[in-house]
Amino acid sequence: MKDKDDKLTLDGGVRMLNAERKQLIMESIEKLGVIKLQELVEGLDTSESTIRRDLIELEEQGLIERVHGGAKLVISHNQEPSMNEKSFKNIQSKKEIAAYCASLVEENDCIYLDAGSTTLELITHLANRNITVVTNGLTHIEELVRQNIDAYLLGGKMKVHTKAIIGAVALDNIKNYHFDKAFIGTNAMHPEHGYTTPDMEEAFVKRAAKERADRVFVVADHTKFNEVNFSKMFSIDEATIVTDYIPSEVRKSFIQKTKIIEVEK
Numbered sequence: 001m002k003d004k005d006d007k008l009t010l011d012g013g014v015r016m017l018n019a020e021r022k023q024l025i026m027e028s029i030e031k032l033g034v035i036k037l038q039e040l041v042e043g044l045d046t047s048e049s050t051i052r053r054d055l056i057e058l059e060e061q062g063l064i065e066r067v068h069g070g071a072k073l074v075i076s077h078n079q080e081p082s083m084n085e086k087s088f089k090n091i092q093s094k095k096e097i098a099a100y101c102a103s104l105v106e107e108n109d110c111i112y113l114d115a116g117s118t119t120l121e122l123i124t125h126l127a128n129r130n131i132t133v134v135t136n137g138l139t140h141i142e143e144l145v146r147q148n149i150d151a152y153l154l155g156g157k158m159k160v161h162t163k164a165i166i167g168a169v170a171l172d173n174i175k176n177y178h179f180d181k182a183f184i185g186t187n188a189m190h191p192e193h194g195y196t197t198p199d200m201e202e203a204f205v206k207r208a209a210k211e212r213a214d215r216v217f218v219v220a221d222h223t224k225f226n227e228v229n230f231s232k233m234f235s236i237d238e239a240t241i242v243t244d245y246i247p248s249e250v251r252k253s254f255i256q257k258t259k260i261i262e263v264e265k
Helices: 018-032 037-044 048-058 083-087 090-102 115-125 138-146 168-174 200-211 251-257
Strands: 034-036 062-067 068-071 110-113 134-135 150-153 157-159 165-166 179-185 187-190 193-197 215-221 231-234 240-243 260-264
Touching: 018 034, 018 068, 018 168, 018 200, 048 062, 048 068, 062 090, 062 187, 062 240, 068 231, 083 165, 083 193, 090 115, 090 200, 090 240, 110 115, 110 260, 115 134, 115 138, 115 215, 134 138, 138 150, 168 200, 179 200, 179 260, 193 200
Parallel strands: 110 134, 110 179, 134 150, 179 215, 215 240, 240 260
Antiparallel strands: 034 068, 062 068, 157 165, 187 193, 193 231
């Protein structure tokens, strides 16, 4: 028999799925650092037993740590760094990945550039090209204008931390496009759990972009291999990975699943 709180009733009778409730729990803990169990019970209008169960599952995933009477955030790779923080990590690898991806873009292509530091680097290699770019990156649209590239920005809610556009409006916007190629970033990738990211709403946008593209490339350096984050974007075999190199200890498990391009080879 299902727990009565497997779906949570909100104002107006809207029903919240289990995963959505966990996303709200994560957002609350990320905002406050530490939160009391009773605050979650009252804020989400659900039972204490259900919240306890959610906290146990989130702790098992390594996302939080339960403390007496509540939970606190675990500082780990499941926290999404800001755009500035991303931009300073593995700079040379990102430049090489971006340069290779730019070589895949052909005249008259319509491409999707996901918000992210590697895809941002790609724009400098596309200056003055006869292409059309759709992006959900606020930072990206500014650079596209500077590089004289015909571009469209998805509407929707902006994540202040990363300047990515997400949410229902973005998902509705993206249905109006068809892409020759999509270049999508990821926070983690695993042969069994696929491509994952800390934010569920952003995962939805990435998945929607993938579904609108003829060819899909996930751009990620070697540090993203064999990692798992909170929300799944799509399965590992649904995209070609463009990376600097594959760590030797995970090479076999990944190349059996999908095509991988190593730009440092």
